[in-house]
Amino acid sequence: MATISFARGAPSLDIVDVEGLKEAAKLAFEQDPAGTTAYGTSVGYVPLREWIAEQHGVAVEQVLVTNGSMQADAFLFELLVQPGDAVIVENPTYDRTLLNLRARGADVHMVELEADGISIEALENVLATGLRPKLAHIIPNFQNPAGYTLSAEKRAKLLALAAKHDFTIFEDDPYVSIRFEGEPIASMFSQDQDGKVVYASSFSKTVCPGIRVGYLVGPQAVIKQIQTLATNTYISPNMVSQSIVNQFARSGRMDGAIETVKTNLKARKDAVVSALQREIPEAQFANPSGGYFMWVELPEGVDAAELEKAAAQREVQFVKGSDFGGSANTLRLAYSGVTPEQIDEGITKLADALRSLGVAAS
């Protein structure tokens, strides 16, 4: 009996285009051996930087390609956040973001996340106290951990607040391409008139995580400063993997890869939804329209930490919501790495674990 993991936000191998990657690697070494094997520069592999700039309709000087988007986050925090600086994050939010901001000594303020994104009212209340954040970290699409998406209306309001109160919005958007349904919503970065938004994304969810290629797009002056940090940290990011991503993107593999990921993840998400409705009907959740994650609220009084232990005994894993700042009765289910069959079995076992706690399933 193998463990069924709803814990880690990572794709299973069957939805990674390994053949496409192998072909892209061949092309990378054949078509640009010098650029692929040399140090390059801290801005990243130049043709990939150009491709990203085209995708976002910005100047290349506004783009910096990094070793994964976590490294991009680290650079941005290093540049903008000093000990004691106030930073807004969503509640719940990505646990590693919380950890890294706290490690920098930031004064972290968690603001309630609703199904249509961060509560603007709650944010305005925080700002009304006179707090002047340096940065607001926002995951706009299919948020980690909640799976929620920030509405267009709230995006406009956030931009206005950033302009008024002079803070940077860090639009952290790794899941944007994995939309199952509905129309994409314009990024805050694309609507930013005031140079207040720095945008990050990654190829971890569209190509593969092991390729470790992420990027920042932002005002030229910010990117220039981060370039200096990057040079001093590692001279240059990985040229081999960035050249592979470049070939993967330009040879037309990217669209097919994203289609494969979307089709499969939608099926997995649907499997979680129907298994939850069948097995744990008292679970509350919003049906995600994309991404890797679903946020589940169990009845008051259920302790997700206890549930975690009972689930582990049944070889099922998830992450309890309190790790992300959520309340004791919440949990995050990642469906990116499990097949529909595993999901069905896993949720059935999770329900059994829940019942073992003495909490009535309706």
Next chain:
Amino acid sequence: MATISFARGAPSLDIVDVEGLKEAAKLAFEQDPAGTTAYGTSVGYVPLREWIAEQHGVAVEQVLVTNGSMQADAFLFELLVQPGDAVIVENPTYDRTLLNLRARGADVHMVELEADGISIEALENVLATGLRPKLAHIIPNFQNPAGYTLSAEKRAKLLALAAKHDFTIFEDDPYVSIRFEGEPIASMFSQDQDGKVVYASSFSKTVCPGIRVGYLVGPQAVIKQIQTLATNTYISPNMVSQSIVNQFARSGRMDGAIETVKTNLKARKDAVVSALQREIPEAQFANPSGGYFMWVELPEGVDAAELEKAAAQREVQFVKGSDFGGSANTLRLAYSGVTPEQIDEGITKLADALRSLGVAAS
């Protein structure tokens, strides 16, 4: 007329085994698609970590594979060096090491480098003042920028000083494999009885720089702490490139690649030596027995900054010694990226530049 650069320590494309890399990439995706494309962990790609551990005869828990050895340096400094901490470096030393230590607020003490390595007498004098360094940064083989190699005798004395005065030796050894002649000298790490040495190296000089794979080997407790820093910084380093290096190493390509690099770099070094002897006989230098670099001392009164400008007018580049902490009349020549023909032309032009300053060539 193309610029002839003695400035950058990077190999030219003709000494990189591009075919071998292409083949290794193919094998990486074919033989371990899951391990190559997944996030992996912060310790690095497990089979490569094992290979490195075998090479050094240590437990795998003593090895951490990083995105280039500069990133390894950054983690080690982050762990060990707090603002105000005293750190010993060689004079001259790698400019980026100086920059990063100073950026951390370290109290940097430069200790004279001699042709057989750091002056033990000068170091003892510094320690006799009561200074208690946290760290001594030493590049033992074919040092950057000087090309000098630390003798076995001085290695033993350094180890004894580290044990006596309780400081860590950071043995930064990226050039070790590029030895042209003579027997290898045992690393300080391999002789360390007191857990005082952390060793770093890289595949930039043996595979290629764009692959960005470096590593640390050290006491298990230190590696464990750095693993936490690595997880928080980037989750995991580049699995794709580490898997490629693993295949490159295990398929027997590594030895051939190193042989190619050594043969060609020795020819380049010999070309610099004979061109200097012919064109600038007043230049003083030690003949390097390996590596990328040569340290040249010009007569007193020659200003390398002026020479740099005169050389640039003749489309020849080098780095002036003062960038590495050296005196005004010194310069670093990197011969890794230029062919013997370019070297001959470049040194001839450099001599012309020198004469244009009104300094008599003998």
